[in-house]
Amino acid sequence: MPGKFSKTIEVTTNIAIITVAILLGIVLVKNYLLAGPKPDPGVPPTVPVGTKMSLQDVNWGAKKQTLLMALSDTCRFCTESADFYKKLAQERAKHDDLRLIAVLPQDVSAGQAYLNKLGVAVDEIRQSPLDDVGVKATPTLILVDDKGVVTASWVGKLPPEKESEVMNRFFVNQTTRLHDPNRVTTAFNFD
Numbered sequence: 001m002p003g004k005f006s007k008t009i010e011v012t013t014n015i016a017i018i019t020v021a022i023l024l025g026i027v028l029v030k031n032y033l034l035a036g037p038k039p040d041p042g043v044p045p046t047v048p049v050g051t052k053m054s055l056q057d058v059n060w061g062a063k064k065q066t067l068l069m070a071l072s073d074t075c076r077f078c079t080e081s082a083d084f085y086k087k088l089a090q091e092r093a094k095h096d097d098l099r100l101i102a103v104l105p106q107d108v109s110a111g112q113a114y115l116n117k118l119g120v121a122v123d124e125i126r127q128s129p130l131d132d133v134g135v136k137a138t139p140t141l142i143l144v145d146d147k148g149v150v151t152a153s154w155v156g157k158l159p160p161e162k163e164s165e166v167m168n169r170f171f172v173n174q175t176t177r178l179h180d181p182n183r184v185t186t187a188f189n190f191d
Contacts, residue, residue: 046153047134053148060148063099067170070103070130070140073114077157078139082118084163089121099123
């Protein structure tokens with residue numbers, strides 16, 4: 001009898017071990033082999049294209065496109081990006097149908113002082129918690145159409161090829177949409 005009982009326990013234990021091994025195998029395959037790529041935790045997410053932007057008292061229809069510049073006066077990457085922001089502002093001055101709005105968590109006077117220190121001219125400065133515009137990190141640039149819908153966004157201090165992309169999306173694509181045969185479009189390249 002004792003031999004039969006120990007044999008039954010051994011078979012039951014082996015079945016339990018095989019069942020646990022199969023379940024662990026399924027979990028591993030599901031979580032590691034079938035799972036898609038995970039986002040890099042070091043890269044903050046951009047504001048998704050198609051998001052309806054809500055920023056109090058902004059009439060999105062007043063201009064063809066608006067570039068929101070989510071900045072903070074405590075952000076070193078914002079300060080390091082000042083030369084690019086100056087180029088954006090200088091080029092924007094040639095386009096009456098485009099607008100630059102700086103959005104900062106600091107009050108408007110502190111935001112104005114910060115932008116003045118950087119030498120960056122914008123059309124408007126807004127004080128708003130950055131979460132309210134979907135921003136998780138500064139600097140973030142958000143391109144918004146005349147219906148208040150996000151068409152592109154960029155996060156962080158941009159390399160030259162991304163700066164060119166911003167300029168082209170904000171200025172060149174915008175002039176192409178106007179279908180004006182007399183207007184020359186220029187591609188921007190900062191490489």
